[in-house]
Amino acid sequence: MMVRDLEWLVTVAELEHVTDAAAVLGVPQPTLSRAIARVEAELGTRVFERVPTGVRLTPTGELAIAAARDIADRHDQLVDDVATLLDPDAGVVRLAFLDSMAGLLVPRLLRDFHQVAPRVRLVLRQEPSREIVDDLTTGAADLAITTRQDGLGWAPLLDEREVLVVPAGHRLSGRKRVALRELAEEEMVMIPPGFGFRQLTDDLLRTAGITPPISFESQDLATIEGLVAAGLGVAIVPEHLAGASGTVGITLEGASVRRSIGLVWRTDRDLSPAAARFRDFASRP
Known part of the structure; x- marks a missing residue:
C-alpha cells in the first residue's frame, strides 16, 4: 500500500x-x-x-x-528532515503553541521571523499544553510556545497577567480590584479540565478556598471572553483579552496571577538548523 x-x-x-x-x-x-x-x-x-x-x-x-x-x-x-539537510535556509520548523497565544504572540513572532528568513517554512500546531509536551516527545514538534516545562530548554518570551472579566453592568464592573474570595457565588466560564490554563485557574481558586459554580466551558479563551460579555458568567483570562467583546477587566488581588510564556525544546538532541535559527531569533534580547 x-x-x-x-x-x-x-x-x-x-x-x-x-x-x-x-x-x-x-x-x-x-x-x-x-x-x-x-x-x-x-x-x-x-x-x-x-x-x-x-x-x-x-x-x-x-x-x-x-x-x-x-x-x-x-x-x-x-520529507521535512531531508529538505532541512539539503537546504538549511529553506528548512522546516514544526512549531506548537498554546491556543491562548494564537491572537497575540505567535502572529507577531512569525511575521518578524519571516522578514529575516522568508524561505524557512513553519508548520504550526495549535493545541493544549499536554499535547504540546507529547508532540515534543515524539518529535512531531521541534519547538513550542507554552509555559515552562521540566526537563526542556527554556527561553522566556512573555510575562502575562491574568485578570477577572465581567459583563458590563455586573455588580463588580465598577471595581478596580477584586479579591478571589468574592467570586465564591459567581458562575464562572472556564477552560475544560486537562488544559494548562484550567489548572492555573483551579489553583488560584483553591488557594482562595472557593469552588464557584461553572456555567460554561470552552477550549478557546477568546470565546470565553465573548460568553462573559453575553452575561453567561465571569472568567479569569489573560489581560489582553479583557474588553475584546465589551467585558470589563478587573485586577485580581491576593494571589499570584501571572504566568510566564516561553519557547521550549528538547535538549537531548540537536535542533535542525532552521529550528535552531528560529529559537535563537525568538529568544534574542
Missing part, C-alpha cells in the same frame, strides 16, 4: 463519509473507493462499515487508522 492511500484513509475516518472525503482530497470518489478496497484487501479485513450517514470504523479499522496516522506523520517528518 502507498503512503498516499493511508493519508486518504485517515481523511475518510475523520469525515466519516467517502464522498465528502473525496471532495476534500480533490480526487474522484471511485479512485478513493479503490484505494480503500486496496488497503482492506492487503490487510485482509474491513476498515470501514457503511452506516446511513456514511461510514464508521470497525474495531480493526481503529487500529489501522492509528497506524496510518503514525506512518503518514513519520513520512512527512522524513
Whole structure:
C-alpha cells in the first residue's frame, strides 16, 4: 500500500463519509473507493462499515487508522528532515503553541521571523499544553510556545497577567480590584479540565478556598471572553483579552496571577538548523 492511500484513509475516518472525503482530497470518489478496497484487501479485513450517514470504523479499522496516522506523520517528518539537510535556509520548523497565544504572540513572532528568513517554512500546531509536551516527545514538534516545562530548554518570551472579566453592568464592573474570595457565588466560564490554563485557574481558586459554580466551558479563551460579555458568567483570562467583546477587566488581588510564556525544546538532541535559527531569533534580547 502507498503512503498516499493511508493519508486518504485517515481523511475518510475523520469525515466519516467517502464522498465528502473525496471532495476534500480533490480526487474522484471511485479512485478513493479503490484505494480503500486496496488497503482492506492487503490487510485482509474491513476498515470501514457503511452506516446511513456514511461510514464508521470497525474495531480493526481503529487500529489501522492509528497506524496510518503514525506512518503518514513519520513520512512527512522524513520529507521535512531531508529538505532541512539539503537546504538549511529553506528548512522546516514544526512549531506548537498554546491556543491562548494564537491572537497575540505567535502572529507577531512569525511575521518578524519571516522578514529575516522568508524561505524557512513553519508548520504550526495549535493545541493544549499536554499535547504540546507529547508532540515534543515524539518529535512531531521541534519547538513550542507554552509555559515552562521540566526537563526542556527554556527561553522566556512573555510575562502575562491574568485578570477577572465581567459583563458590563455586573455588580463588580465598577471595581478596580477584586479579591478571589468574592467570586465564591459567581458562575464562572472556564477552560475544560486537562488544559494548562484550567489548572492555573483551579489553583488560584483553591488557594482562595472557593469552588464557584461553572456555567460554561470552552477550549478557546477568546470565546470565553465573548460568553462573559453575553452575561453567561465571569472568567479569569489573560489581560489582553479583557474588553475584546465589551467585558470589563478587573485586577485580581491576593494571589499570584501571572504566568510566564516561553519557547521550549528538547535538549537531548540537536535542533535542525532552521529550528535552531528560529529559537535563537525568538529568544534574542
